[in-house]
Amino acid sequence: MKVLVVLACCLAAAVAGRHPPGRHPLAAYADQGVVPDVIDVAPPAILKVVFGTRPQQVSASLGGELTPTQVQSQPAFSWPNHFGPGPHGPHGPHGHHRPHRKDSLHTLILVDTDANGRTNNTFTREYVHMLLGNIPGEDVSRGEVVFNYVGPAPPQGAGLHRYVVLAYKQPGYNNYTSTPPASRQYFSSRRFAASWDLGAPVAANFFQVQNANN
Numbered sequence: 001m002k003v004l005v006v007l008a009c010c011l012a013a014a015v016a017g018r019h020p021p022g023r024h025p026l027a028a029y030a031d032q033g034v035v036p037d038v039i040d041v042a043p044p045a046i047l048k049v050v051f052g053t054r055p056q057q058v059s060a061s062l063g064g065e066l067t068p069t070q071v072q073s074q075p076a077f078s079w080p081n082h083f084g085p086g087p088h089g090p091h092g093p094h095g096h097h098r099p100h101r102k103d104s105l106h107t108l109i110l111v112d113t114d115a116n117g118r119t120n121n122t123f124t125r126e127y128v129h130m131l132l133g134n135i136p137g138e139d140v141s142r143g144e145v146v147f148n149y150v151g152p153a154p155p156q157g158a159g160l161h162r163y164v165v166l167a168y169k170q171p172g173y174n175n176y177t178s179t180p181p182a183s184r185q186y187f188s189s190r191r192f193a194a195s196w197d198l199g200a201p202v203a204a205n206f207f208q209v210q211n212a213n214n
Contacts, residue, residue: 028062045203060207072151079203105170106135114161128184156211164206168198
């Protein structure tokens with residue numbers, strides 16, 4: 001019995017350390033400055049980002065630190081894919097839950113928001129590590145590549161860099177190849193989303209990485 005009590009106390013302490021009492025997990029976006037540096041409001045859905053394969057598999061966890069080695073290969077992505085709220089709200093005109101919609105298109109962006117320094121307050125502070133468009137549902141393998149995945153490699157002495165992953169639901173097909181971003185550098189997720197009428201992201205996540213020699 002004593003062993004069970006000790007285990008229960010340890011588990012409660014671990015949970016409390018991960019998410020302080022009364023503090024919503026999504027508060028991590030504001031705590032780490034992702035809101036407002038990259039997005040205006042934390043999305044309601046968590047975008048799952050899983051690196052590697054078992055037993056070495058690791059996941060993004062709203063700001064948890066990962067190593068450069070763990071994130072060198074492209075991760076697997078997934079997020080809830082629902083209808084938009086529509087004119088009658090999220091449950092439709094008769095109060096019924098709106099079903100999943102597999103033919104909706106999404107844009108997926110992964111950026112280093114500290115590529116030009118965490119204290120750099122310009123809107124073009126980001127570096128694009130991945131940009132895919134016209135993803136049917138959440139089938140990332142069928143998305144159109146604007147920028148393929150490049151693993152994080154923050155410079156020595158730069159401290160922790162925040163890597164933010166955003167999924168946007170598109171209003172329709174977007175021909176990103178017609179006017180692609182000029183380069184991976186000096187990017188702004190907010191401006192890119194506005195220029196393509198993407199609205200706010202439907203799901204997001206982020207993780208942090210620092211140089212292994214720091």
